Every structure is written in C-alpha cells, then in structure tokens.
Amino acid sequence: MSIIESISEYMLALLPKIGGVAIALILGLIFGKLIGKAIAVILNRFGVDKAISGSSLGKTLAEANLTLSSLIGALVRWFIYLVALLAAVDILQVTAFSNFLTMVVEYIPFLILGLLIIGLGFLFADFISKAIVNSLKDAGLPHTKIVGFLVRFFVYLIVVLTALSVMKIDVTILNTFASAMAWGLAIGIALTIGLALGLGLKDAIARNAESLLKSIGLVTSKLSEEITTKELESEIKRLESELNALKEEKKRELEQKKARLEALSKPVENVEEFLNKIVGSTGRITRFYGGYEIEILDPISFPWCDVMLTMQNMGYDVWLSKKDNVYYVTCKPRAE
Structure with a gap:
C-alpha cells in the first residue's frame, strides 16, 4: 500500500x-x-x-x-x-x-x-x-x-x-490569620472602650459618689417600705379570707342546729318506731307503765339530746337513773 x-x-x-x-x-x-x-x-x-x-x-x-x-x-x-x-x-x-x-x-x-x-x-x-x-x-x-x-x-x-x-481553595492559613486578627481587633476595641470609660467617668464618679450613695439608700429604703407594706396587705387579706371562711362555717353550723331543733320539735306519729330508729344499737327500749324505759348500752354514742328533746316535746316526762352501773332513761306520759 x-x-x-x-x-x-x-x-x-x-x-x-x-x-x-x-x-x-x-x-x-x-x-x-x-x-x-x-x-x-x-x-x-x-x-x-x-x-x-x-x-x-x-x-x-x-x-x-x-x-x-x-x-x-x-x-x-x-x-x-x-x-x-x-x-x-x-x-x-x-x-x-x-x-x-x-x-x-x-x-x-x-x-x-x-x-x-x-x-x-x-x-x-x-x-x-x-x-x-x-x-x-x-x-x-x-x-x-x-x-x-x-x-x-x-x-x-x-x-x-x-x-x-x-x-x-485551601484557606487554612487565611483562617488562622483572620482568627488572630479578629481577636486582636476585638481586644483592642475592648481596651479602648474600657480606658475611655475609665478615664472619662473617673472624675464624674468621684464627684457624685456621695449623691449616688444617698440615692441608693433612698431607693433601698423605699423598696423595703414598699415590700413591708405589700407583705402587710397580703397578710391582712389572708386573715380576712380566713375570717370570712370561719364566719361561713359557723353560719352553716347554726343553720344545721336550727334545722335539727326544728326536726326534733315536730310531732312523731309512732314514738316507739322513732326511738328504735334514733337509738339503734346504743340502747334497748322496753315498754314501761304506758311509757318507755331505755337501757343505755353505749353511753358515748347514745343520742341523748335527740331522745330527751323529742320525748319532752311529745308530752313525756323524762328522767335519768343508774342501776348497777347501767344508765336508764325513763319516759312516762306527762299527767294532764
């Protein structure tokens, strides 16, 4: 080829x-x-x-x-x-x-x-x-x-x-340089500001030190007075609240007692049934000369007030006796 x-x-x-x-x-x-x-x-x-x-x-x-x-x-x-x-x-x-x-x-x-x-x-x-x-x-x-x-x-x-x-592009050296320069400049600015403030304000602070201290004392005393006043006001409000709560509680107790007395003053159709209901296991009820004799089994829990007031209001004479360390409540119809 x-x-x-x-x-x-x-x-x-x-x-x-x-x-x-x-x-x-x-x-x-x-x-x-x-x-x-x-x-x-x-x-x-x-x-x-x-x-x-x-x-x-x-x-x-x-x-x-x-x-x-x-x-x-x-x-x-x-x-x-x-x-x-x-x-x-x-x-x-x-x-x-x-x-x-x-x-x-x-x-x-x-x-x-x-x-x-x-x-x-x-x-x-x-x-x-x-x-x-x-x-x-x-x-x-x-x-x-x-x-x-x-x-x-x-x-x-x-x-x-x-x-x-x-x-x-590798900037490691530039980063080191920039970091050092930034720190140096920041320190320089801080020192400049510090010196300026220190030298510029030194005389003014010396001249006004007494008035500054007086002002601080007045402010402190006013603050303490305000704090004391606020504490007293808070304590007074707390006591008033507790007093109102006690008044409400006493009022409720009086209303309950009044309602109970009214309930005890109402006539009862079946006296024996009523006695069995309120006495319960605290006593034993028996018929006694047209009335009732109640042997007290639990003197502490026995409803003394309820029994005596109710029976008195129902026209019974009521008296208390003691036999062999056992209390008895005797209820007899009142003679007219």
Whole structure:
C-alpha cells in the first residue's frame, strides 16, 4: 500500500470525526451565545444591575465597563463553550486533553458559585454597614464611619473565606490569620472602650459618689417600705379570707342546729318506731307503765339530746337513773 493510499484512508476515517467536532463546536457556539445573552437580559430586567449600582461591587464593575448581568452571562457562555469543546475532544479521542477539559468543566460550577457568594456577600456587607452607620447616627454616637468600615471589613473577610472554600481553595492559613486578627481587633476595641470609660467617668464618679450613695439608700429604703407594706396587705387579706371562711362555717353550723331543733320539735306519729330508729344499737327500749324505759348500752354514742328533746316535746316526762352501773332513761306520759 502506498503512502498516498494510507493518507487517503486515514483522512476518510477522520472525516466523520471532523464532522462531529464541527457540529459540536457550532452548536456550542450558538447555544452559548443564546443562553448567555438570555441570562444577562433576564438579570438586567429583574433590576440586578440597578440594585448593586451603589455598592462597592457595582462601582468596581462599572470602572471595568462591566455589569453583573453581563458578567454572569459571559461566565455561562464560556461554560457552554468549554462543554462543547470537551465534546469535540472526546470525539477526536484525545485522552490527555479530554481529561484536562473535564477537570476544567467540573471546576467551573464551583468557580461560578464562589463568585456569586462574593457578589451577594459584598452586597450584604454594604447593606449591613450602612444600616449600622445610620442607626448610630440617629442615636447621636460618634465615629460611625469607623464602625461601618470595621463591620464591612469583617463581613468581606467572612464572605471571601467562604467563597474560597466553595471554590476548593485551601484557606487554612487565611483562617488562622483572620482568627488572630479578629481577636486582636476585638481586644483592642475592648481596651479602648474600657480606658475611655475609665478615664472619662473617673472624675464624674468621684464627684457624685456621695449623691449616688444617698440615692441608693433612698431607693433601698423605699423598696423595703414598699415590700413591708405589700407583705402587710397580703397578710391582712389572708386573715380576712380566713375570717370570712370561719364566719361561713359557723353560719352553716347554726343553720344545721336550727334545722335539727326544728326536726326534733315536730310531732312523731309512732314514738316507739322513732326511738328504735334514733337509738339503734346504743340502747334497748322496753315498754314501761304506758311509757318507755331505755337501757343505755353505749353511753358515748347514745343520742341523748335527740331522745330527751323529742320525748319532752311529745308530752313525756323524762328522767335519768343508774342501776348497777347501767344508765336508764325513763319516759312516762306527762299527767294532764
């Protein structure tokens, strides 16, 4: 086989691959431009560029004749270009270059995410610092610009460290440096405030120490008087409540006694049945000369009052006697 034939066969075998590469690149170019432009237009219409125009990020982009929407659109466009180029290299089966492009394409989303974090974080830092500065100005405090700068700086630092971590960049050294710097700055601010307060208020406290002590004494005495008065009022209310409860209890007892006396004063149709009912097992009832004799079996539980009052009201003479250490209640009809 001649050299010309070998080259011809190689070119014929390569033609389909070249066609595939051309199609991949053309499609990537078309879709990259269209999608990148569409994203830039959408972001612009949503007012992203206007929202950041007054921030430090917006000013930085304006100095470079860029907008955030155009920057994001360009990143998306070039990402699609790289994907198309990776497809073309895969068609040509160039392994080394294909592996390199694969690494680049896989890294680009992390790069875009990190840049988005930086952009949004810087916007947040500007917003927070302005809000704090305005609040301090409204409160009439000095050095608001310094406070705003420090707040913005710390938020910037946190945002950058976060974005670098997302972009797979080792930030261990930066974290150590940032931590040390933050602690140093915090200690410095604390010492400054402490010295300012100590030196500025020392003379005022010395001049007004006596009046302060008097004021504290007056407040303490008033508080103790108020506490004592409240305790007395509480105790009086408690006693009044207990007294009212006792009155109610006594009233109920009197009403019960009155009702019982009224019940005992009512006439009884069957005297013997009534006696058996109220005496029960505390005594033994027998007929005795037209009346009744009750042998007391349980002097403690015997209803003395009920028996005597009822029998007296029923027209009986009642007396008590004792025989052989046994008590007897004798009831005889009263002679008319």
